[in-house]
Structure formats: C-alpha cells, structure tokens
Amino acid sequence: MRKKTDIKIRCNDIEQQLKEWGKVPTNSEDTNLLHKVNNLYRELGDKPEVQRLMTLYPINQLYTKWGASVDPEEHPEMETLGFINRSVELPYSRAKRYIKQCVEKYGELPGLNTWPMYFVFQDDLNRRNYYYGFSKDQLDFIGSLIDGGYLTDEKLIVKYFSCRLNDKSVIEKIDAILDKYKLITLGYLARHLHEGLVLDISYLHSFFDEMTQSNGNIPRGICKEVRSRYMLIEPSYGQYAQEIIICRGYEDLAKVDFKEAARLLPYRVLPNYSLDFTDADDINYARAFLFHMEREGGWGGMPDDTRGIIHIDTDHTFLDDLKNGFCMFSYINTRMNHDAPEKSLDWCMFLMRMDSALLKRNHNSKLYKSLKYWINERADDASKAKFQLLNSYLSEHWDFMI
Numbered sequence: 001m002r003k004k005t006d007i008k009i010r011c012n013d014i015e016q017q018l019k020e021w022g023k024v025p026t027n028s029e030d031t032n033l034l035h036k037v038n039n040l041y042r043e044l045g046d047k048p049e050v051q052r053l054m055t056l057y058p059i060n061q062l063y064t065k066w067g068a069s070v071d072p073e074e075h076p077e078m079e080t081l082g083f084i085n086r087s088v089e090l091p092y093s094r095a096k097r098y099i100k101q102c103v104e105k106y107g108e109l110p111g112l113n114t115w116p117m118y119f120v121f122q123d124d125l126n127r128r129n130y131y132y133g134f135s136k137d138q139l140d141f142i143g144s145l146i147d148g149g150y151l152t153d154e155k156l157i158v159k160y161f162s163c164r165l166n167d168k169s170v171i172e173k174i175d176a177i178l179d180k181y182k183l184i185t186l187g188y189l190a191r192h193l194h195e196g197l198v199l200d201i202s203y204l205h206s207f208f209d210e211m212t213q214s215n216g217n218i219p220r221g222i223c224k225e226v227r228s229r230y231m232l233i234e235p236s237y238g239q240y241a242q243e244i245i246i247c248r249g250y251e252d253l254a255k256v257d258f259k260e261a262a263r264l265l266p267y268r269v270l271p272n273y274s275l276d277f278t279d280a281d282d283i284n285y286a287r288a289f290l291f292h293m294e295r296e297g298g299w300g301g302m303p304d305d306t307r308g309i310i311h312i313d314t315d316h317t318f319l320d321d322l323k324n325g326f327c328m329f330s331y332i333n334t335r336m337n338h339d340a341p342e343k344s345l346d347w348c349m350f351l352m353r354m355d356s357a358l359l360k361r362n363h364n365s366k367l368y369k370s371l372k373y374w375i376n377e378r379a380d381d382a383s384k385a386k387f388q389l390l391n392s393y394l395s396e397h398w399d400f401m402i
Contacts, residue, residue, distance in 0.1 A: 011049045014040060018057045022113030055102060057111045065115060067094050095119035096141055109150050121156055133163035133203050161194045162203035170194075171226055178248055181283055182256055183233070183290070187242030187275070188282035205241040208232055212331055228340040232330040233289055235273075237307040243273035245286045250329065250350060253290065254319060261290050262314035270310035289328060292316035325357030333358060336370035341379070344371060345386055352393050360398045368402045 017033050018024065024037050041059065044050045054062060067089050095116040102110055110116045120141065123133055134142065142160050145151040151160075164170060173193055177184055186208070190199045212232050233245040247253055270288050277285065292315075297308035318328055327333040336344040344367065351359050362368055375387045391401045 007044060007047055007049055010040065011053055015053055015057075018053075018111060022111045022117075024057050024059050024111075024114075052106055055106065055110070056108060056114075058114060058116075063098070063115050065091055065119075091115075091119040092138075099145075103145075103148070103150055107150070109145065112153055112156070121159070133159070133206075139164060158197055158200055159203070161197055162200035165193070165204065165207045166226065171229075174230075174246075178246070178252075181286065182253055183245050183247035183286045185242060185273075185277075185282045185286050186244045186246060187240070187273075187277060188279060188286070189246065190242065191279070201241045205244060208244075208246055212337075228337055228343055231332065233328050234330050235289075237310075238273065240273055240275065242275060242277075243285065245289055250318075250322070250347075256290060258290060258314075258317050261287055265291075265312070265314065268312045268314070270312055272307075288312050290317055292318070292321055319354070322351065322358065323354050323356050325361055327358055333362065333367065335366050336374065338370070341371070341374045342383055345383055345390075348390055349386055352390055355397070359394060363398070363400055372402050 098116040186204050190201050230246050231249045292313040294311045295308045395401050
C-alpha cells in the first residue's frame with residue numbers, strides 16, 4: 001500500500017510540470033509527462049489528491065469539447081444546441097459550469113490551457129460584440145474570477161480589461177485625456193486607461209475602429225451613447241496600431257489654439273513612430289497632426305525609411321487641408337455613418353461653410369448616395385432643410401446636385 005506522503009510527492013511533482021504546460025500535454029508535446037499523468041490517473045484515480053489533479057488538469061477522455069447528451073427541459077440552466085437525435089450543452093456554457101465547480105470545490109481554476117479555460121477565454125465569435133473580444137456574460141464571469149482572487153494570470157487580466165472599453169468609467173478617462181490634449185495616440189491610451197496595465201492594442205484599435213465605422217453595420221455591443229463619439233486619424237505611412245490617433249472630431253479640433261500648439265511642438269519633421277515612445281513623445285506625435293504636412297521623397301503608403309521625410313508646416317492647419325480637398329479623418333468622408341446619419345450631414349454642412357474642395361470630390365460617392373436615401377426615407381424636417389441648402393450650394397458652386 002502506497003503511503004499518503006508518497007502520493008502527495010508524486011502528485012506535486014507532476015503538477016509542477018503540468019503548470020508549465022497549463023494542461024496535460026499531447027504525445028507529440030511531451031510523451032514522458034503524458035505517460036506519467038495517464039499512469040497516475042489510472043492507478044490512483046480514487047485518491048483525493050489525484051482527483052483534484054484530474055479535475056484541474058483533465059485529459060481528453062475526462063473533458064471533451066462536446067459533453068454528453070442532455071435534456072434541455074431537465075437542465076434549463078444549460079445553453080444547449082439541438083441536433084437531429086440529441087441536444088448537447090454549448091462548449092462555453094459547459095466550461096463556465098466546470099470552472100465554477102473547480103472554484104467551489106478546490107478554490108482554484110483549471111490549468112490555463114485546458115479546454116474549460118480555452119472556451120471561457122476565447123474571443124466571442126457568436127455574440128453581439130464579436131468584433132472586439134468578450135461577450136457581456138464572459139466579462140461578468142471573468143470579472144468575478146478576478147475579484148475573487150482566483151484569476152491572477154497577467155495576460156488574461158490584460159485581455160479582460162482591454163475588452164471593458166465600453167464601461168462608463170473608461171469612457172470618462174478617455175474624455176478626460178481628450179479634454180487635456182484634444183487628440184492622442186492609441187499607444188498613449190493603452191498605457192493610461194487602467195492603472196498598472198498596458199492594454200492590448202489590438203482590442204483598443206478594434207473598439208475604436210468598430211465605433212467609428214460607417215459601413216452600414218451598427219457597432220455591436222457598444223452602447224448608443226458612445227457610438228460615433230470619436231474619430232480616428234490613421235497615418236497612411238504608419239505601421240503600428242499604437243500610432244493611430246483618436247479625437248472627438250473636426251469641430252473639437254477646430255477650437256484648438258494653433259499658435260500655442262505650434263509653440264509646444266518640439267520639431268518640424270515628423271519622427272518615425274516608435275514602440276518605445278514616452279508619454280511626451282506620444283503627445284507631440286498626435287499634436288503634429290493638427291498641422292499641414294508635406295512629404296519629401298519616399299514612397300507613398302510605405303513605413304520607416306521608405307516613407308520619405310514628413311515636414312510639418314505650422315503656418316497651415318488641418319482646416320486648410322480640408323478646404324483644399326484633403327481629409328485626414330478615417331471613414332467620415334467616404335461613407336455615411338448609418339448609426340448617426342445626421343453627423344454625416346453635419347460634416348457636409350461644415351465643408352460647405354468653408355468652401356471645401358472635398359464636396360466636389362465626393363460627386364457620385366457612397367456618402368452622397370446614402371445621404372440622399374436617408375433624406376428621402378427617414379430624415380426629419382430639419383435635416384431635409386439642411387440637405388436642401390447643401391444641394392443648392394453644390395448646384396451653384398460645383399454644377400451638380402445630390
């Protein structure tokens with residue numbers, strides 16, 4: 001008969017190796033460890049120490065992607081998927097229940113790379129906010145694991161907070177930063193939206209990109225108060241998501257004290273963006289986009305040394321660029337924002353007031369076609385009056401009407 005201390009030593013030795021993998025490795029990954037695990041589970045599976053290990057690090061025979069058949073009427077707490085002859089619990093629902101059982105019984109989570117953890121922490125591909133990570137149910141569940149002190153893995157914690165950008169407290173932080181600087185890089189935001197963490201730039205970019213899209217898809221999972229709140233400036237020669245710039249829009253930037261901004265800008269040639277930028281570097285990099293820029297040499301749309309030299313002309317601003325037919329903002333000048341069509345109309349009225357050449361460039365564009373459809377089908381009287389004024393201007397100045 002094996003001594004209890006021998007079993008504990010054996011379990012502890014195997015568990016330390018399993019922690020490095022975060023799961024039971026496959027035969028191709030670590031044959032020796034897999035054999036040790038199988039032998040332990042088979043020989044001593046009735047021992048409490050081994051049962052704990054079997055629960056936290058299940059082999060495929062113990063935990064598969066799809067569970068056994070269930071009767072949805074007998075188990076209303078389960079999210080099920082019906083096939084012709086049976087119903088099974090969805091992988092996410094099953095994994096969530098399994099993790100709860102681990103916490104209740106052992107006060108621990110399964111291995112980080114086990115199937116239950118995979119299905120709970122994978123990006124949500126089937127729910128309303130699949131464009132940028134976790135569903136609301138995932139966020140609530142994962143948040144409870146963090147608050148309870150069960151989840152301590154930094155990568156997963158970063159991912160969790162990177163998917164909570166829709167929270168009111170986060171939006172307030174973004175607004176406070178824009179109140180101070182008017183426009184800022186995503187790299188700066190990633191470092192300052194949650195104390196002690198650098199958020200995942202891919203989720204940050206996806207959130208703002210989806211929020212500002214004008215492709216006809218109402219942003220999924222993003223609350224109405226936030227949608228269309230910000231605008232993106234994406235350098236054509238950029239190579240990092242960190243250098244994409246966020247602002248509240250052209251009207252907010254038009255209120256900037258450009259003389260003061262030029263005084264604060266320490267250079268007149270735009271540097272290549274670096275992932276090693278300090279806060280001051282990010283602030284100045286974003287500030288440079290208030291002004292007109294001229295490229296000297298290089299190839300258009302290429303990063304680094306092939307982009308040429310970008311001169312900053314502080315005597316002229318982005319407003320001069322708009323008047324002359326150049327738009328630095330993403331999306332707004334190419335497609336109507338279907339989530340906030342009145343903002344697209346306001347954009348055209350803004351261009352009209354400054355006699356912008358962009359209005360002529362938009363002739364036969366998707367923006368104009370979508371605006372016309374919206375005006376004819378759904379717009380209120382005030383919007384129709386603005387549209388009529390815009391059409392009169394276009395007819396008089398550019399010899400065409402929408």
